[in-house]
Amino acid sequence: MNKGLIKFFLDLGPLLIFFYFYKKHGMIYAIMPLIIATIISVFFVYRIDKKIPTIPVLGAIIVTAFGGLTLLFDNKIFFYMKPTIVNLIFAVILLYGEIILKKPLLKNLFEGSIKMTDEGWNILNRRWLYFFIFLALLNEIIWRTQSEEFWVQFKVFGLIPITVIFTIMQVSLIQKYRIDQ
Missing domain, CATH: 1.20.58 (Methane Monooxygenase Hydroxylase; Chain G, domain 1)
Structure with a gap:
């Protein structure tokens, strides 16, 4: 395997x-x-x-x-809020890199496996920043408006597919701004 x-x-x-x-x-x-x-x-x-x-x-x-x-x-509120807080932390880290450091931090994380132009990294970084905010808001809406059972189903079987779909949607961006070696 x-x-x-x-x-x-x-x-x-x-x-x-x-x-x-x-x-x-x-x-x-x-x-x-x-x-x-x-x-x-x-x-x-x-x-x-x-x-x-x-x-x-x-x-x-x-x-x-x-x-x-x-x-x-x-x-249980601590556990319900964990995905919100984690996703907001990731968003703030990416925002910090963009605003304070003036560089996309995703580039530091994935540069060894993905080669792209700086413009591509900036776009990808911003998309992930927005995506993390979206996940945080989605988690808040679900745990505050739905049953515990629904939230658990969302947490276990919803977040991963949503993230995989979002990641797959980034492939065309990566290909568009890819640097051939």
């Missing part, structure tokens, strides 16, 4: 474990298995890549923090 596919399942695994425990026992009882599965997943990504995986580690810290707050205070 290829490394990319294994890492995809390691990313998806904790969510599926969360969903399983949620269906069996409810949200509060699903959070601790999610935290444990996320930490285990990060460990396996580390073993595969032989380096500390920055984004998965950050994700594990955030899941542990918000899951821990939810359990500590017995208040």
Whole structure:
């Protein structure tokens, strides 16, 4: 099995474990298995890549923090707001790069695998910035207006497909501004 596919399942695994425990026992009882599965997943990504995986580690810290707050205070709002806060943090980071540093931070992250003109990086950076804001707003609307069951379904089975579709939609931009080597 290829490394990319294994890492995809390691990313998806904790969510599926969360969903399983949620269906069996409810949200509060699903959070601790999610935290444990996320930490285990990060460990396996580390073993595969032989380096500390920055984004998965950050994700594990955030899941542990918000899951821990939810359990500590017995208040699901912390967990509901986690996707909102995470997406807003990503948006602010990209905005900071654009306004303060005057450079698209996505270029630093993906320059090793994607070669594009600066104009292409600026457009891609802005699209992701708006997309993160969109996801934050969408999460807020859903958790505040829908049932817990609907929010969990959205979190587990909605966010990933929405993100994959958005990512695929960026391929034409990448191809348009690609630099041939």
